[in-house]
Amino acid sequence: MTVHQRSGAERNPVPPVSRPATPANIIRTADEAIEVAKTLAAEFEKGASERDRDRIWPVSELDAFSQSGLWAINVPKEFGGADLSWVAINRVITIISEADPSLGQIPQNHLGVVSAIRTVSERPQQELLFSEVLKGARFGNAFSEFGTKRAAEFNTKFTDKGDHVLVNGRKFYASGALLAHFVPIVALDDEGRAWYAIAERGAEGLSVIDDWSAMGQRTTLSGTVTLENVKVPKTHLVPGYKGYERPTADGAIFQVIQAAVDLGIARAAIKDTIDFVRNRSRPWVDSGLEHAYEDPYSIQAVGDLVLRANAAEAVLDRAGLTIDAAVAAPDATSVAKAQIATAEAKVLTTEIAIQATNKLFELAGTRSTLAEHNLDRHWRNARTHTLHDPVRWKYAILGNYYLNGINPPLHAWS
Numbered sequence: 001m002t003v004h005q006r007s008g009a010e011r012n013p014v015p016p017v018s019r020p021a022t023p024a025n026i027i028r029t030a031d032e033a034i035e036v037a038k039t040l041a042a043e044f045e046k047g048a049s050e051r052d053r054d055r056i057w058p059v060s061e062l063d064a065f066s067q068s069g070l071w072a073i074n075v076p077k078e079f080g081g082a083d084l085s086w087v088a089i090n091r092v093i094t095i096i097s098e099a100d101p102s103l104g105q106i107p108q109n110h111l112g113v114v115s116a117i118r119t120v121s122e123r124p125q126q127e128l129l130f131s132e133v134l135k136g137a138r139f140g141n142a143f144s145e146f147g148t149k150r151a152a153e154f155n156t157k158f159t160d161k162g163d164h165v166l167v168n169g170r171k172f173y174a175s176g177a178l179l180a181h182f183v184p185i186v187a188l189d190d191e192g193r194a195w196y197a198i199a200e201r202g203a204e205g206l207s208v209i210d211d212w213s214a215m216g217q218r219t220t221l222s223g224t225v226t227l228e229n230v231k232v233p234k235t236h237l238v239p240g241y242k243g244y245e246r247p248t249a250d251g252a253i254f255q256v257i258q259a260a261v262d263l264g265i266a267r268a269a270i271k272d273t274i275d276f277v278r279n280r281s282r283p284w285v286d287s288g289l290e291h292a293y294e295d296p297y298s299i300q301a302v303g304d305l306v307l308r309a310n311a312a313e314a315v316l317d318r319a320g321l322t323i324d325a326a327v328a329a330p331d332a333t334s335v336a337k338a339q340i341a342t343a344e345a346k347v348l349t350t351e352i353a354i355q356a357t358n359k360l361f362e363l364a365g366t367r368s369t370l371a372e373h374n375l376d377r378h379w380r381n382a383r384t385h386t387l388h389d390p391v392r393w394k395y396a397i398l399g400n401y402y403l404n405g406i407n408p409p410l411h412a413w414s
Contacts, residue, residue, distance in 0.1 A: 016181075
């Protein structure tokens with residue numbers, strides 16, 4: 001069994017990958033980013049079903065993705081990046097996720113950390129870390145932990161050793177960490193404040209284990225990360241907690257990328273529904289029709305799905321606009337607007353992802369459930385990914401804001 005394909009039962013640490021020999025492309029405009037995303041998506045789509053079915057790691061695809069320059073599109077212009085709007089970034093993630101939502105999810109934490117560096121780091125640290133991103137470095141993540149009572153609680157800590165820190169702990173849900181070049185670790189200092197300790201993927205004491213066994217999003221390169229006296233230079237110690245001590249767009253940014261992934265899943269399911277109904281499904285026996293695509297109930301259902309996906313996309317665009325405003329001028333009002341618009345997008349993209357991936361089988365018929373088609377991957381991906389940050393709490397945030405004037409809490413899940 002090669003590094004490209006693992007059983008999920010493998011418990012040995014996975015060795016780090018080498019960085020590409022040449023620097024990544026630098027994208028300059030939103031139009032360029034969208035065209036690059038479409039070109040990549042056309043290639044990523046070809047093997048997406050096989051990668052899901054056999055859990056084949058997207059090694060070459062990920063290199064193409066990060067080398068394309070799309071992983072650096074939120075680096076500020078003053079540091080050499082494109083600093084694209086969040087409307088454009090969300091569209092890029094949606095395009096990639098429609099082709100392969102695992103690939104769409106992998107850069108989520110990378111983009112979030114890049115944004116956090118912009119928010120909380122001093123200029124020398126920004127120059128250092130942004131230069132790595134522009135060259136094509138991929139940040140994975142080691143944020144969440146399995147053994148804590150709540151998602152926002154951490155046992156992982158670091159010890160100050162002068163010019164560096166030593167990090168100890170254990171992480172899970174580490175999307176992208178297997179094939180990352182750096183692994184940002186959420187670790188607490190002596191005061192209980194959360195920092196991003198950005199460790200080299202090959203740092204001594206840092207192990208990533210391929211034990212991700214979820215039914216969906218199977219190739220997000222996640223798993224367990226163990227940290228035993230991992231040395232991180234203070235140049236790579238980012239004070240992430242500062243992004244939540246005052247109103248900033250950091251939380252909304254981490255959230256909105258999730259919504260873009262879900263919209264991509266919905267788009268893929270609708271596309272495959274239309275293809276199957278037009279080319280494979282049989283008309284119902286009582287319909288008197290020659291073709292399944294003439295069924296008025298199917299016509300109505302597809303129209304409803306596309307309408308809801310378009311509405312979700314419009315609200316996602318609106319969320320991007322409010323995030324751009326909050327990044328440009330962060331205060332309690334602008335950040336709350338960004339959080340609320342993002343929560344609305346999260347609700348609508350979650351609902352259409354679940355609806356579209358479920359409706360696929362109802363409209364396409366029994367033969368669509370055959371293993372040879374692997375169409376259940378859409379539902380598995382939607383059901384797995386939409387469990388991030390449950391939408392039942394988004395409704396509560398929205399209601400409290402509109403009814404009682406209460407702003408959402410400031411953290412990475414809001």
